[in-house]
Amino acid sequence: MKILVCISNVPDTTSKINFTDGDTKFDTNGVQFVINPNDEFGLTRAMWFKEKQGASVHVVTVGTAAVEPTIRKALAIGADEAIRVNAEPTDGYFVAQQLAEVIKNGEYDLVIAGRESIDYNGGMVPGILATLLDMNFVNTCISLEIDGETVTAMREIDGGKEKIETSLPLVIGGQKGLVEESDLRIPNMRGIMMARKKALNVVEPITADKATEDAKFEKPAPKGAVKLVDSVDALVDLLHNEAKVI
Amino acid sequence: MSVIVYTESENGKLKKNAFEVASYASEVAKQMGTSVTAIAINASDVDELGNYGVTKALNVSDESLKIFNAKAYANTISQAVEKEGGKILIVSSSTDTKFMAPIVTAKLKAGYVPNVVAAPENASPFTVKRTAFSNKGFAHTEIKSDMKIIGVSNNAFGVHENKVDVAVEDFNASISDSDFSTKSVEIDKVVGKATIADADIVVSGGRGLKGPENWGMVEELADVLGAATACSKPVSDLGWRPHGEHVGQTGKPVASNLYIAIGISGAIQHLAGVSSSKTKVVINTDAEAPFFKAADYGIVGDAFEVVPQLIEKLKELKAQNA
Numbered sequence: 001m002k003i004l005v006c007i008s009n010v011p012d013t014t015s016k017i018n019f020t021d022g023d024t025k026f027d028t029n030g031v032q033f034v035i036n037p038n039d040e041f042g043l044t045r046a047m048w049f050k051e052k053q054g055a056s057v058h059v060v061t062v063g064t065a066a067v068e069p070t071i072r073k074a075l076a077i078g079a080d081e082a083i084r085v086n087a088e089p090t091d092g093y094f095v096a097q098q099l100a101e102v103i104k105n106g107e108y109d110l111v112i113a114g115r116e117s118i119d120y121n122g123g124m125v126p127g128i129l130a131t132l133l134d135m136n137f138v139n140t141c142i143s144l145e146i147d148g149e150t151v152t153a154m155r156e157i158d159g160g161k162e163k164i165e166t167s168l169p170l171v172i173g174g175q176k177g178l179v180e181e182s183d184l185r186i187p188n189m190r191g192i193m194m195a196r197k198k199a200l201n202v203v204e205p206i207t208a209d210k211a212t213e214d215a216k217f218e219k220p221a222p223k224g225a226v227k228l229v230d231s232v233d234a235l236v237d238l239l240h241n242e243a244k245v246i
Numbered sequence: 247m248s249v250i251v252y253t254e255s256e257n258g259k260l261k262k263n264a265f266e267v268a269s270y271a272s273e274v275a276k277q278m279g280t281s282v283t284a285i286a287i288n289a290s291d292v293d294e295l296g297n298y299g300v301t302k303a304l305n306v307s308d309e310s311l312k313i314f315n316a317k318a319y320a321n322t323i324s325q326a327v328e329k330e331g332g333k334i335l336i337v338s339s340s341t342d343t344k345f346m347a348p349i350v351t352a353k354l355k356a357g358y359v360p361n362v363v364a365a366p367e368n369a370s371p372f373t374v375k376r377t378a379f380s381n382k383g384f385a386h387t388e389i390k391s392d393m394k395i396i397g398v399s400n401n402a403f404g405v406h407e408n409k410v411d412v413a414v415e416d417f418n419a420s421i422s423d424s425d426f427s428t429k430s431v432e433i434d435k436v437v438g439k440a441t442i443a444d445a446d447i448v449v450s451g452g453r454g455l456k457g458p459e460n461w462g463m464v465e466e467l468a469d470v471l472g473a474a475t476a477c478s479k480p481v482s483d484l485g486w487r488p489h490g491e492h493v494g495q496t497g498k499p500v501a502s503n504l505y506i507a508i509g510i511s512g513a514i515q516h517l518a519g520v521s522s523s524k525t526k527v528v529i530n531t532d533a534e535a536p537f538f539k540a541a542d543y544g545i546v547g548d549a550f551e552v553v554p555q556l557i558e559k560l561k562e563l564k565a566q567n568a
Binding site for chain 2: 091
């Protein structure tokens with residue numbers, strides 16, 4: 001089985017968010033970039049398939065040379081090869097078209113992407129990708145078992161979960177639950193050394209239109225001070241009469 | 247050229263978010279000087295959409311679509327949009343719709359903007375405001391494509407009555423076996439309880455509750471309020487509560503009218519996930535907990551004393567207003 005894990009390079013979850021250039025760009029100053037957490041769950045599940053079922057695992061990202069430390073981390077975790085599409089990942093449709101081209105050329109059985117990136121939160125790349133390639137698609141995937149061509153997946157739904165049966169080739173939008181948090185891997189020294197020898201193939205983007213563009217950003221308005229109360233009576237009164245939410 | 251809105255239903259009834267997206271579509275139609283056409287799948291109460299500005303409703307009655315299937319639904323909705331010649335499609339932010347909308351996006355070669363929190367601010371370039379960076383910021387996003395899809399954030403726009411006459415038409419799309427290549431074989435869903443996605447009120451617990459055996463009072467408080475229950479990341483990591491209740495940057499976003507955090511200190515990732523909630527209440531023994539800075543109301547106190555009192559007080563209030 002040949003697996004491709006799509007990696008998005010995102011600010012660490014603890015990052016404070018600021019904007020620059022007249023609020024038209026995300027300010028990367030002092031920000032640590034990491035593998036998108038939803039992708040990291042998928043990468044770890046892919047490593048499981050590699051180790052237990054003999055799959056080969058490639059990783060791909062759409063980004064400039066600045067994202068290479070993040071993709072190298074995926075190689076250090078155990079991916080066999082990496083591909084970087086040399087383009088700014090400007091919008092979801094654009095990114096999905098670039099990834100679709102990589103997948104067409106690589107003939108993957110399983111494509112794992114995060115359900116959404118934690119920076120722009122579009123959540124559209126896996127679905128657009130699957131549709132462009134006419135592959136089966138399961139989103140918000142929280143468990144994945146593959147037996148030959150047969151796939152059993154669990155997906156999160158509002159208020160519960162749903163078991164789905166499908167077949168390869170398949171795209172999933174993965175998330176927490178795909179593996180346990182405690183199973184996520186930190187690259188060790190051997191992995192880091194080996195990653196240096198693994199192929200990181202840079203491919204040029206195909207011509208693709210952007211469907212959307214973030215023209216401007218803003219931060220939420222500063223919050224007023226909390227009203228601290230010392231009794232439940234006072235709290236209920238405020239919620240009922242002031243906030244009018246109960 | 248109407249504004250098209252997909253109105254979700256469950257067990258034959260339109261969902262609350264259907265009325266919110268219809269209200270949003272009605273506002274967009276007003277801005278564009280046109281009307282609203284809704285598409286509903288296996289809903290028996292489409293007439294109600296007339297209360298929210300929908301003048302035409304395409305009603306799909308199809309047994310094969312009884313259980314949600316993203317590809318088959320996407321195909322149905324795409325065909326409805328094409329039939330109507332629509333250029334703007336409004337959808338909700340439910341998990342099902344977020345599964346389906348990107349498929350419609352690719353089919354219709356559209357620009358899709360999810361997590362939209364306000365009516366379009368400009369028609370040319372067509373610009374909408376949405377949350378980004380997991381609610382730590384907002385983006386003003388231009389949709390450049392001819393076909394536009396807007397995913398409205400839950401509870402962001404609200405439900406606005408605007409009574410008009412609605413003409414209901416049957417609609418049948420051409421769907422084939424290949425649309426059902428993913429098959430639902432089992433659904434495990436809590437029935438009759440509010441879900442985090444569409445609840446007006448969410449009651450959430452953190453490590454301060456000390457163990458899963460203490461969740462009874464969280465559930466009782468949620469019952470009294472008709473609320474959904476949720477939890478912080480450490481609680482789901484510890485296995486005290488299911489992953490599906492984990493609220494935060496890597497869990498579920500919450501955009502409720504009231505969010506009550508019990509024994510949750512307020513890590514930056516948790517605050518990001520709940521910042522779209524309108525009123526936030528914190529109950530915590532630690533007066534220095536970061537959540538107090540992000541909250542509207544707070545009690546510095548022991549959850550095991552405060553929550554039972556709160557339950558009693560709310561029961562009294564409920565009885566008075568009954």
